Amino acid sequence: MVSAADPRSEQTLKVVLRKRVERCGDKAWIVTPERGYTYREIDLASNCLGRCLMGLGIEMGQTVLIMVPDVIDYIQIWCALAKFGAIEVPVNVHYRGAILAHIINDSRADTMIVDRQYLDRVAVVAGELKGLKRLILYTEGAAGVKPERRGAARVATRARFLWTKPSASQAVPRGNRSRWESSQRGGRDRRRL
Helix, strand or coil, rough: CCCCHHHHHCHHHHHHHHHHHHHHCCCCCEECCCCCCEEEHHHHHHHHHHHHHCCCCCCCCCEEEECCCHHHHHHHHHHHHCCCCCCCECCCCCHHHHHHHHHHHCCCCCCEEEEHHHHHHHHHHHHCCCCCCCEECCCCCCCCCCCCCCCCCCCCCCEEEEEEEECCCCCCCCCEEEHHHHCCCCCCEEEEE
């Protein structure tokens, strides 16, 4: 457990990314086959996206499901949510049917960012969903808008909600909230909801 006096307690994604931008903002952070993305680009794009998501009513502490493919925009969405303290719930893009409904319901999220190609999977289980009220349709490249002004979202506390692999005695995965900085230390700070 990290105490408040421990400098690691201040290691939110927002703080770490800001420090990296200050030290080496124009160096590549993420490299894809198409191109490299600098710390500064991801920081600015996630700030812009964070303001957009807050404008849609997503608030600090709110749980948001994300079901988008493994593209650079996913990182920008994750950073944006973490910066203002929303809790990110990554949804495996291969989930369908009962397991997808379970993950959505167990997360207690009322908002889901979903890629157009997976929308039919959500539609199939729509009648089983208890709390989901809003879908934000993701379109590839939409998160990578060029920000027109600088500015950061509010500070994050908890940033991820992860499902652990079911054990022999479990039928379905269990959800655990964790702080972003704990995932950087091997995930030892997970808490069962």
